[in-house]
Amino acid sequence: MYNLDKVKYYLNNILTIPSPTGFTSNLMDYIKEELHILDIYYYTTNKGNVVAKFNGENTDIVRTFSSHIDTLGAMVKEIKSDGRLALSPIGGFMMNSIEGENCTIETIDSKTYSGTIQTIKPSVHIHSDAKDLKRSPENMEVVIDERVTSKEDVAKLGIDVGDFITFDPRAVFTPSGYIKSRHLDDKASTAILLYTLKYIKENNIKLPYTTNFLFSTYEEVGHGASSIPADTTEFIAVDMGAPGTGQNSSEYSVCICAKDSSGPYDLNFRKKLIEICKRENISYKVDIYPNYSSDASAALKSGYDIKTALIGTGVFASHGYERTHIDGIMATLDLIIKYCTEE
Incomplete structure (x- = not known):
C-alpha cells in the first residue's frame, strides 16, 4: 500500500543535508521544494518553521503533527594558537559519541572545510593518560584538514567563532532493513511526515478534520513548537x-509515550492511538522516557490548551550513532495515516 522506496528516498536525502539547530535553512528549502512539487499549501513562520495544511470537512477539531528537522551539532567556540578549534555543543549529547567523527565547518560566507573531532590527547602512543581523559567539551577539539599551525592561518581561511560544525551522518541502509545514521532523531520522522503528505495528496484523501504538519527548527534546544497553529x-x-x-x-x-520528563501525555489520546494499532494490526509499544522532552512539551509550556501525544519509531543509541528499522518507520507511518482519516 505504501511506497517503501519513496520513504527511504526521502530519508536518505534528508540525512545528507546538514541541519544542526540554528542552521536549518538548507534542509527547510528541500522540504519546501518537495511541498511545491506536490502542490501542497504551506506557510513559513518567523523563526523558520514550515506548516503544511490540509483543510478538513469539519473544523471543530484541528490536528497538528510535528517533526523537528534540527539536529545535534556544534559551533566554533575558539580558534586555538595551534590552529585547532574548540567547540561548543548544540543539543545534549555525550562527548565520547563524537570522538573521531568527521565533520564540516561552514563559515558565515558559506565556505566549507572538512575536519575531524578529536580529544586534546588523541594518541595512546604519546599520552599515557589518553584513555582516562574526561570526554568533556574543553577536552575536545576540531583538527581542520588544511595546513594550519596558528590562529592566523585559520583566520585566513575565513573560519571564525560562531561558525557551525556539522557531523558526518554516516547513513547506511542495510539489506536486512536496518537504518544506521546520526540524526535519525528526528529526520526519520521528517521523512515519514513528508511521505504522509505525498500519500494524502496523491490519493486525494479527504480528511475529516483540518490537519497541519509542522516541521520545527529549534526542538533540540527546547522551543521548537513553542508556537503552533493557533x-x-x-x-x-x-x-x-x-x-x-x-x-x-x-x-x-511505533512507540507511544505515556510519560516523559515533562509529565504524562493525554490518557484518552493515548487510548485512541492504541485502539487504532490494535484494530489495524500495527505493531506498537508503550513506554516512559525519564530524560526526554518533545515539541509537544514545548507547546504545552507555551500555554496552548491542547491534547498531546508523542509517537515515533524506536531509535537505538539516541543522540549517538543511531539505529532504527524500516518496520518501525512503516508502523509509525501507518498509525499516522490511519489517525489522519479517523473521526
Whole structure:
C-alpha cells in the first residue's frame, strides 16, 4: 500500500543535508521544494518553521503533527594558537559519541572545510593518560584538514567563532532493513511526515478534520513548537522511541509515550492511538522516557490548551550513532495515516 522506496528516498536525502539547530535553512528549502512539487499549501513562520495544511470537512477539531528537522551539532567556540578549534555543543549529547567523527565547518560566507573531532590527547602512543581523559567539551577539539599551525592561518581561511560544525551522518541502509545514521532523531520522522503528505495528496484523501504538519527548527534546544497553529486542539509530536535497558520500546514498532520528563501525555489520546494499532494490526509499544522532552512539551509550556501525544519509531543509541528499522518507520507511518482519516 505504501511506497517503501519513496520513504527511504526521502530519508536518505534528508540525512545528507546538514541541519544542526540554528542552521536549518538548507534542509527547510528541500522540504519546501518537495511541498511545491506536490502542490501542497504551506506557510513559513518567523523563526523558520514550515506548516503544511490540509483543510478538513469539519473544523471543530484541528490536528497538528510535528517533526523537528534540527539536529545535534556544534559551533566554533575558539580558534586555538595551534590552529585547532574548540567547540561548543548544540543539543545534549555525550562527548565520547563524537570522538573521531568527521565533520564540516561552514563559515558565515558559506565556505566549507572538512575536519575531524578529536580529544586534546588523541594518541595512546604519546599520552599515557589518553584513555582516562574526561570526554568533556574543553577536552575536545576540531583538527581542520588544511595546513594550519596558528590562529592566523585559520583566520585566513575565513573560519571564525560562531561558525557551525556539522557531523558526518554516516547513513547506511542495510539489506536486512536496518537504518544506521546520526540524526535519525528526528529526520526519520521528517521523512515519514513528508511521505504522509505525498500519500494524502496523491490519493486525494479527504480528511475529516483540518490537519497541519509542522516541521520545527529549534526542538533540540527546547522551543521548537513553542508556537503552533493557533486553532490546534490535538497535537502529536512525531519523534522517536528510545529502546534500551529497562525500556519497552522497539526499533520494529511505533512507540507511544505515556510519560516523559515533562509529565504524562493525554490518557484518552493515548487510548485512541492504541485502539487504532490494535484494530489495524500495527505493531506498537508503550513506554516512559525519564530524560526526554518533545515539541509537544514545548507547546504545552507555551500555554496552548491542547491534547498531546508523542509517537515515533524506536531509535537505538539516541543522540549517538543511531539505529532504527524500516518496520518501525512503516508502523509509525501507518498509525499516522490511519489517525489522519479517523473521526
